[in-house]
Amino acid sequence: xxxxxxxxxxxxxxxxxxxxxxxxxxxxxxxxxxxxxxxxxxxxxxxxxxxxxxxxxxxxxxxxxxxxxxxxxxxxxxxxxxxxxxxxxxxxxxxxxxxxxxxxxxxxxxxxxxxxxxxxxxxxxxxxxxxxxxxxxxxxxxxxxxxxxxxxxxxxxxxxxxxxxxxxxxxxxxxxxxxxxxxxxxxxxxxxxxxxxxxxxxxxxxxxxxxxxxxxxxxxxxxxxxxxxxxxxxxxxxxxxxxxxxxxxxxxxxxxxxxxxxxxxxxxxxxxxxxxxxxxxxxxxxxxxxxxxxxxxxxxxxxxxxxxxxxxxxxxxxxxxxxxxxxxxxxxxxxxxxxx
Amino acid sequence: xxxxxxxxxxxxxxxxxxxxxxxxxxxxxxxxxxxxxxxxxxxxxxxxxxxxxxxxxxxxxxxxxxxxxxxxxxxxxxxxxxxxxxxxxxxxxxxxxxxxxxxxxxxxxxxxxxxxxxxxxxxxxxxxxxxxxxxxxxxxxxxxxxxxxxxxxxxxxxxxxxxxxxxxxxxxxxxxxxxxxxxxxxxxxxxxxxxxxxxxxxxxxxxxxxxxxxxxxxxxxxxxxxxxxxxxxxxxxxxxxxxxxxxxxxxxxxxxxxxxxxxxxxxxxxxxxxxxxxxxxxxxxxxxxxxxxxxxxxxxxxxxxxxxxxxxxxxxxxxxxxxxxxxxxxxxxxxxxxxx
DNA sequence: TCCTCCTCGGAATGCGTATTCCGTATGCTG
DNA sequence: CAGCATACGGAATACGCATTCCGAGGAGGA
Numbered sequence: 177x178x179x180x181x182x183x184x185x186x187x188x189x190x191x192x193x194x195x196x197x198x199x200x201x202x203x204x205x206x207x208x209x210x211x212x213x214x215x216x217x218x219x220x221x222x223x224x225x226x227x228x229x230x231x232x233x234x235x236x237x238x239x240x241x242x243x244x245x246x247x248x249x250x251x252x253x254x255x256x257x258x259x260x261x262x263x264x265x266x267x268x269x270x271x272x273x274x275x276x277x278x279x280x281x282x283x284x285x286x287x288x289x290x291x292x293x294x295x296x297x298x299x300x301x302x303x304x305x306x307x308x309x310x311x312x313x314x315x316x317x318x319x320x321x322x323x324x325x326x327x328x329x330x331x332x333x334x335x336x337x338x339x340x341x342x343x344x345x346x347x348x349x350x351x352x353x354x355x356x357x358x359x360x361x362x363x364x365x366x367x368x369x370x371x372x373x374x375x376x377x378x379x380x381x382x383x384x385x386x387x388x389x390x391x392x393x394x395x396x397x398x399x400x401x402x403x404x405x406x407x408x409x410x411x412x413x414x415x416x417x418x419x420x421x422x423x424x425x426x427x428x429x430x431x432x433x434x435x436x437x438x439x440x441x442x443x444x445x446x447x448x449x450x451x452x453x454x455x456x457x458x459x460x461x462x463x464x465x466x467x468x469x470x471x472x473x474x475x476x477x478x479x480x481x482x483x484x485x486x487x488x489x490x491x492x493x494x495x496x497x498x499x500x501x502x503x504x505x506x507x508x509x510x511x512x513x514x515x516x
Numbered sequence: 517x518x519x520x521x522x523x524x525x526x527x528x529x530x531x532x533x534x535x536x537x538x539x540x541x542x543x544x545x546x547x548x549x550x551x552x553x554x555x556x557x558x559x560x561x562x563x564x565x566x567x568x569x570x571x572x573x574x575x576x577x578x579x580x581x582x583x584x585x586x587x588x589x590x591x592x593x594x595x596x597x598x599x600x601x602x603x604x605x606x607x608x609x610x611x612x613x614x615x616x617x618x619x620x621x622x623x624x625x626x627x628x629x630x631x632x633x634x635x636x637x638x639x640x641x642x643x644x645x646x647x648x649x650x651x652x653x654x655x656x657x658x659x660x661x662x663x664x665x666x667x668x669x670x671x672x673x674x675x676x677x678x679x680x681x682x683x684x685x686x687x688x689x690x691x692x693x694x695x696x697x698x699x700x701x702x703x704x705x706x707x708x709x710x711x712x713x714x715x716x717x718x719x720x721x722x723x724x725x726x727x728x729x730x731x732x733x734x735x736x737x738x739x740x741x742x743x744x745x746x747x748x749x750x751x752x753x754x755x756x757x758x759x760x761x762x763x764x765x766x767x768x769x770x771x772x773x774x775x776x777x778x779x780x781x782x783x784x785x786x787x788x789x790x791x792x793x794x795x796x797x798x799x800x801x802x803x804x805x806x807x808x809x810x811x812x813x814x815x816x817x818x819x820x821x822x823x824x825x826x827x828x829x830x831x832x833x834x835x836x837x838x839x840x841x842x843x844x845x846x847x848x849x850x851x852x853x854x855x856x
Numbered sequence: 857t858c859c860t861c862c863t864c865g866g867a868a869t870g871c872g873t874a875t876t877c878c879g880t881a882t883g884c885t886g
Numbered sequence: 887c888a889g890c891a892t893a894c895g896g897a898a899t900a901c902g903c904a905t906t907c908c909g910a911g912g913a914g915g916a
Binding site (some may be wrong): 190191192193194197204207210229231232233234235288 | 863864865866867870871872873
């Protein structure tokens with residue numbers, strides 16, 4: 177057993193409450209000689225307060241729950257870094273849950289956080305639409321609703337959710353701006369690698385992109401695929417396979433940078449040069465792109481800051497607040513037209 | 517306030533212990549109709565057990581502490597993914613702490629974990645030698661020692677530590693094998709980007725590399741630098757600046773892939789082609805390299821598996837065990853010699 | 857000098873749960 | 887039908903700590 181406050185008190189020759197007052201911030205400060213005696217005893221015994229017991233009586237655990245789909249994905253790990261920074265500032269400990277895009281695991285994660293009486297929860301991860309997901313999601317939201325009603329905080333990174341704080345990336349707007357920028361550069365032929373059907377983030381980006389195109393009289397085909405490097409790879413391969421040989425390849429807009437990277441790999445494998453034979457654009461501007469060649473055109477999202485802001489909103493306690501994360505187009509070599 | 521077991525019991529018309537027996541696995545199972553009544557009441561109220569209270573009485577928190585230097589670094593995030601997988605298997609919740617390579621924050625993180633009475637702790641992060649670090653580290657190890665004496669588990673990813681479990685990457689051996697492979701390929705001129713002075717991992721890799729070189733009569737200069745992309749960038753820039761123009765550049769061995777990526781960026785900026793004008797090799801084989809061009813020669817480490825194994829060792833309870841993580845040389849284009 | 861107010865330690869209590877211990881009711885054996 | 891074992895629900899308790907309440911002692915004012 178670890179050292180308890182009572183043991184420290186006993187060694188110091190005082191009562192347990194007195195030891196508590198000395199060691200763990202209290203409104204009352206005992207006399208100097210008592211303080212010293214307790215400090216000495218605690219030091220000698222190597223006392224470390226039991227956070228569980230403190231949480232139980234204080235009804236605050238100093239814990240922050242973070243839900244991500246895949247911590248090895250640099251999109252999420254960058255967000256996690258921002259959340260961590262905020263947590264550090266707020267003196268909170270982060271509990272991490274990885275869901276692998278499984279709504280059931282997502283639900284389980286949130287329940288675990290509630291079970292640990294986390295002070296706040298941040299959910300970074302795209303949402304699903306559709307029946308099956310909606311059912312599980314309903315239960316998840318029920319839980320979160322009760323959670324915030326109990327004076328806890330919850331924030332989502334993604335589309336707004338009724339009653340929760342949110343940091344919402346400008347998916348539609350960013351994708352639309354990208355489409356316009358590409359159109360301005362003279363590109364006319366597009367294919368959207370749109371991610372898995374039912375995924376809100378992918379759908380929004382696809383919608384924003386195609387809507388902007390349509391406004392200028394251009395249409396684009398959509399090719400679904402998993403929201404991963406391999407998903408992008410396979411989707412792109414499919415596109416290339418169907419391509420009439422000799423034709424100029426279209427510009428591929430992958431709704432995610434990791435998909436774009438996969439698409440770039442597929443292009444390389446197919447012997448297509450970027451951007452001469454095929455153009456590629458992504459979304460997110462993950463840090464990996466910094467040294468990726470050729471430079472990938474993308475839409476920048478302040479991921480670290482988004483994590484930070486979400487964690488701050490979740491821990492502010494002032495009800496549900498929403499913020500938008502600005503998306504900015506970043507044009508790089510991968511969409512360069514020969515003319516310009 | 518959240519729903520308590522007593523409330524559930526009251527609604528179900530039974531006593532609190534009975535409700536406890538129904539809802540949270542006990543040796544005794546109440547009568548079927550009682551079970552049903554309790555289940556129904558719990559469902560109706562949306563009862564979620566208070567993990568803090570359970571931890572207090574069970575003296576097991578089902579928490580696993582993970583210490584990393586930088587969660588946004590794909591080296592650590594990959595390890596974290598492995599730890600998460602193990603935690604999921606063991607039904608543990610991961611608490612994440614980020615230290616930014618600061619020994620003091622490392623100490624604070626471990627104390628927080630102990631304070632939360634984590635069942636196990638995994639420390640992924642290179643260790644420091646030197647006086648200042650040794651002092652803080654001593655206190656850290658004192659804490660961990662008491663921790664494991666209390667029937668808890670602790671594992672380190674990195675050089676072995678007395679009394680703790682460890683997953684130790686073959687730094688020396690891997691770096692030596694890389695040196696030999698490069699020598700075999702005909703390369704003779706090397707510079708080691710050795711990371712920050714005092715960092716054990718960097719030192720080991722540097723030592724393994726130079727020792728293998730020396731065995732075959734080759735010596736190499738060392739250039740220190742931060743263990744990051746920018747650190748590699750700056751170190752490489754320094755090397756290039758000192759390079760007599762027209763000379764063939766040496767092969768740069770960066771003790772970390774992220775440094776190697778930085779070095780590659782510096783090379784590109786300096787107008788040096790890889791591998792024609794300068795060769796570059798790294799260490800770790802982080803996932804980012806998969807689609808990096810040119811393909812970077814490196815030493816592969818099974819990072820995800822290392823995280824997994826460390827977490828398993830930490831939670832096995834069978835005293836301190838050690839494993840070695842195999843390092844395998846991966847030759848790619850970045851060290852191709854024109855002759856071969 | 858006496859009374860009041862304030863200070864400061866300690867005893868008691870409660871946080872939510874698991875578990876030990878008891879008492880009662882039931883089933884079974886002889 | 888008597889006697890005993892067994893099953894099952896509830897009261898009590900402990901986990902480690904913060905906090906409220908109380909009592910004793912001291913300081914200050916009248």
